[in-house]
Amino acid sequence: MDTEATGHADDWWRTAVIYQVYVRSFADGDGDGIGDLRGVRERLPYLAALGVDALWFTPWYPSPFADGGYDVADYRDIHPWFGVLADAEALIADAAELGIRTIIDVVPNHVSAEHPWFRAALAAGPGSPERERFWFHPGRGEDGSVIPTRWESSFQGSTWTRTVGADGTPGEWYLHLFTPEQPDLNWNHPDVHREHEDVLRFWFDRGVAGVRIDSAALLVKDAALPEVGESADGTHPAQDRDELHDVYRSWRRVADGYTPPRVLVGEIWLDDVDRFAAYLRSDEMHTAFNFDFMTQPYDAAAFRESIARTLHAHAPVGAPSTWVLSNHDVTRPVTRYGREESGFAFLDKRFGTPTDLERGTRRARAVSLVVAALPGCLYIYQGDELGLPEVEDLPRESIQDPMHFRSGGVDPGRDGCRVPLPWSGDRPPYGFGRTGEPWLPQPDDWAARTVEAQDADASSMLSLYRRTLHLRRTLEPLRSGSFAWIEGLGDDVLAFRRGDLACVLNMGQAPIPLPPAASAVLASDELTDHLLPGDTAVWLQGASAFAGADHLGSPA
Numbered sequence: 001m002d003t004e005a006t007g008h009a010d011d012w013w014r015t016a017v018i019y020q021v022y023v024r025s026f027a028d029g030d031g032d033g034i035g036d037l038r039g040v041r042e043r044l045p046y047l048a049a050l051g052v053d054a055l056w057f058t059p060w061y062p063s064p065f066a067d068g069g070y071d072v073a074d075y076r077d078i079h080p081w082f083g084v085l086a087d088a089e090a091l092i093a094d095a096a097e098l099g100i101r102t103i104i105d106v107v108p109n110h111v112s113a114e115h116p117w118f119r120a121a122l123a124a125g126p127g128s129p130e131r132e133r134f135w136f137h138p139g140r141g142e143d144g145s146v147i148p149t150r151w152e153s154s155f156q157g158s159t160w161t162r163t164v165g166a167d168g169t170p171g172e173w174y175l176h177l178f179t180p181e182q183p184d185l186n187w188n189h190p191d192v193h194r195e196h197e198d199v200l201r202f203w204f205d206r207g208v209a210g211v212r213i214d215s216a217a218l219l220v221k222d223a224a225l226p227e228v229g230e231s232a233d234g235t236h237p238a239q240d241r242d243e244l245h246d247v248y249r250s251w252r253r254v255a256d257g258y259t260p261p262r263v264l265v266g267e268i269w270l271d272d273v274d275r276f277a278a279y280l281r282s283d284e285m286h287t288a289f290n291f292d293f294m295t296q297p298y299d300a301a302a303f304r305e306s307i308a309r310t311l312h313a314h315a316p317v318g319a320p321s322t323w324v325l326s327n328h329d330v331t332r333p334v335t336r337y338g339r340e341e342s343g344f345a346f347l348d349k350r351f352g353t354p355t356d357l358e359r360g361t362r363r364a365r366a367v368s369l370v371v372a373a374l375p376g377c378l379y380i381y382q383g384d385e386l387g388l389p390e391v392e393d394l395p396r397e398s399i400q401d402p403m404h405f406r407s408g409g410v411d412p413g414r415d416g417c418r419v420p421l422p423w424s425g426d427r428p429p430y431g432f433g434r435t436g437e438p439w440l441p442q443p444d445d446w447a448a449r450t451v452e453a454q455d456a457d458a459s460s461m462l463s464l465y466r467r468t469l470h471l472r473r474t475l476e477p478l479r480s481g482s483f484a485w486i487e488g489l490g491d492d493v494l495a496f497r498r499g500d501l502a503c504v505l506n507m508g509q510a511p512i513p514l515p516p517a518a519s520a521v522l523a524s525d526e527l528t529d530h531l532l533p534g535d536t537a538v539w540l541q542g543a544s545a546f547a548g549a550d551h552l553g554s555p556a
């Protein structure tokens with residue numbers, strides 16, 4: 001694939017709209033109730049009409065699916081649920097013909113317990129070369145029954161599991177920062193480096209435009225295995241270690257060896273903005289996910305501070321900011337913004353948390369205009385363009401997410417945002433597949449939320465997204481306009497300008513007047529008498545009407 005095939009310059013990623021595809025729940029092309037690559041290929045015209053520049057696919061590899069496919073057993077093939085390798089190659093090519101690039105997930109921190117390397121390590125036994133690719137370690141105590149460290153899992157609970165020999169005798173422990181089915185790789189081993197660079201080349205050779213790097217700050221561990229807070233140099237033993245930068249510099253050299261260059265996108269959860277920005281230097285990653293904004297409560301001050309922090313962090317390294325409202329792990333916006341506590345934190349999720357979907361939908365519509373107007377690139381999680389709510393009444397027996405089980409059943413898990421998409425019709429499976437029950441049950445009241453229903457409704461969330469993305473691509477201020485805050489409109493108002501276009505979000509309840517000299521280009525809901533209602537956003541042409549009330553954006 002070359003630049004001409006997609007119609008974008010090599011720096012397309014700086015302003016791209018990237019649509020996340022969770023394949024299992026997007027569209028079922030073969031009728032078995034599970035989304036697949038055939039289903040995605042059939043829906044490519046929908047994605048092109050939506051106005052996206054690239055598709056990001058969560059793992060499509062062979063996997064036992066202990067953690068939604070993030071437990072990868074083979075990086076050079078496709079899971080049988082989704083098709084075969086030729087289907088992926090055809091999808092990449094078909095998307096490119098429509099001007100849509102492809103980004104795929106890589107998961108370098110760990111592999112599946114069914115991966116050939118790990119199976120060989122278990123079979124080989126203690127002290128073997130095969131075990132050196134992982135973190136096998138004897139336990140503490142006289143009988144080795146005490147875990148090597150008390151590091152806490154990202155999914156709660158222990159990060160170590162003890163092996164058992166063929167004769168039933170307890171053996172060494174192995175490290176897994178996530179589930180026991182996801183053993184961590186030892187990035188001090190040269191085999192691990194070589195294997196991942198080969199995997200990058202395998203997919204880049206097939207036309208993939210870039211990779212999204214899962215848990216990118218977790219790969220390297222302190223070989224001394226100190227407890228958190230007890231490292232000799234004061235660093236975290238398993239997060240954001242300096243040696244990581246050598247890994248990504250090496251990956252960048254691989255990516256830059258292609259024409260056009262391939263793109264590296266990091267999933268980096270770090271509070272320290274300077275440490276975060278270090279991964280975005282010109283010889284490392286191109287961009288990184290901005291989780292800070294996604295987790296903020298619906299509040300003007302919180303939004304503003306997050307935007308300022310994000311722009312400030314990216315400015316020194318010249319990398320574009322990324323903006324996203326949700327993903328396959330996060331409660332959907334229309335549900336989240338309808339809650340009393342509207343921010344997001346994994347450990348706060350509980351069954352039965354009340355929400356006002358009407359209010360949440362109105363707010364989600366408004367915030368979608370805000371993120372689309374900010375400088376940088378925009379990510380959209382499948383179904384958010386339809387205004388889908390979190391499905392919070394899934395039968396307990398249908399839940400598959402390990403976060404639910406490792407919480408002792410307290411956390412509902414992430415399956416509620418992974419329910420298969422509704423495409424048409426007035427009852428499940430809503431055109432998701434030709435036959436077969438979807439792998440997760442769909443609500444009975446989604447008829448008005450299908451693509452078919454929203455296509456015919458000019459006021460629908462889908463219609464709003466299509467207009468938003470079209471204008472984002474065609475309005476010059478949103479492509480290259482400088483960013484500045486607009487002040488003086490009230491504590492409940494978030495407002496900024498990009499060149500001569502202003503974005504104003506009224507997060508209060510009382511309507512606010514808009515400058516008579518400014519004209520509305522797009523609004524999240526209807527405007528009356530040049531007033532901006534509560535929980536409504538608008539793009540205004542003629543930002544000079546706010547002259548004297550703005551200043552360049554800076555850290556809050």
